[in-house]
Amino acid sequence: MTRALLILALVATAFWVFTIVDCAVQPPTRHRGVSKPVWILIVVLIPVLGGLLWLLVGRVRRSAIAARRAPDDDPEFLGSLGAITDQDERIRRLEEELAQLDAEDDDPRWAADAPGQAAPGTPKAASPDAPPDPPVRPADGDDERGQRGAVS
Known part of the structure; x- marks a missing residue:
């Protein structure tokens, strides 16, 4: 009787170690239910029953994973x-x-250098929907208040 219990304990220990290692080395895509660390805790804390749960519920079989096709x-x-x-x-x-x-x-009516247009550098007539030209700053770098640099 003692011999049978010793053999049963040895088999249970080998099964427990096998399921811990199997759970730890599987990629996370092959775990069902909960995450990988939780499965490892289940298998470690509930030795035989946790291992059985891992093999029956938590582990996805290779055949169940969809094979890549052309x-x-x-x-x-x-x-x-x-x-x-x-x-x-x-x-x-x-x-x-x-x-x-x-x-x-490509329409000549829209080209800037089309015939009938003013030469570059000459003022052109502003269309009603065109934005106004920006104000011109004095050549010495001062603004209209006599200050130099960025305007705050």
Whole structure:
């Protein structure tokens, strides 16, 4: 009888050590339920029952982890191909709008050096929606109050 209890204690100790090590070396993505440190505490503080809980509840089997697939084998990827064509259509429309805006920029009415425009350096007539020109500071660096430097 003593011999059976000794063997049972030895097996329980080996199982306990095995589950502690197994729980500690598993990546956090393979833990279910609670976090890795909590599982380690459960396994250490409740020797045999904690180990059984770890193996039955906490550990995610390798076969349960989704294997990576090539894109043409992945149904989710194949289903998202319709969304990609929608994005391509939006990009095509935006490129057309940009091309139209570029064509407007090439319009001679908008060019600064177009014929009929004033030469550079001559004052131009202000349009009603144009912002006013900033005030001109005196050449010696003083502002209108006779102070030099930053205006506070």
